[in-house]
Amino acid sequence: MSEMPQRQDYPHLQPILTRWQDCDLNGHIAGATVYSYFDTTIQAFLLQQANLDPQEGEVLGFVVSSAADFFALPAFPDTLEVGLRVARLAGSSVEYQLGLFRLGEMQPCAAGKVVQVFVERGSGRPATLPAELQAALSRLQG
Numbered sequence: 733m734s735e736m737p738q739r740q741d742y743p744h745l746q747p748i749l750t751r752w753q754d755c756d757l758n759g760h761i762a763g764a765t766v767y768s769y770f771d772t773t774i775q776a777f778l779l780q781q782a783n784l785d786p787q788e789g790e791v792l793g794f795v796v797s798s799a800a801d802f803f804a805l806p807a808f809p810d811t812l813e814v815g816l817r818v819a820r821l822a823g824s825s826v827e828y829q830l831g832l833f834r835l836g837e838m839q840p841c842a843a844g845k846v847v848q849v850f851v852e853r854g855s856g857r858p859a860t861l862p863a864e865l866q867a868a869l870s871r872l873q874g
C-alpha cells in the first residue's frame with residue numbers, strides 16, 4: 733500500500749469486538765485474526781447489503797489474493813472497526829481495500845486488500861454479477 737489510508741476513505745465501517753483468544757503470544761491481535769476480521773467484514777456486507785446467499789445463491793465468491801500491511805498493534809479489549817471500499821470492479825472480480833481502526837482513530841492499525849472472484853454455483857465458471865450485488869459493490873467505489 734503506497735499511502736496511509738484514513739477512516740474517511742471507507743464508505744462502509746463494520747464494528748469488531750476483540751476477544752481474548754484473538755491475541756498472539758505477545759498479547760496483540762494475531763495477523764491471521766486481522767485477515768479473519770477482513771473476511772468477516774466482506775461477508776457481512778455481502779449478506780446484509782447485497783443479499784448474497786453463500787449457501788444456495790446462484791453465485792459464489794472465492795478469495796484469490798490478499799495482502800496486508802500492519803502499522804500498530806491492537807489488543808484485547810480494543811473495540812475495532814473495519815473500513816471497506818471497492819478499488820476495482822471488473823467482470824466477475826472485485827478488489828476490496830480494507831482498513832482496521834481502533835474506535836475513534838483516523839489512522840489504521842492495518843490496511844489490506846482482498847481480491848474475490850465470483851463464479852456460477854453449478855458450473856464453477858466466472859459469473860456475471862447479479863444486479864443487486866453489482867449495485868451494492870458499486871456503492872463502495874470511491
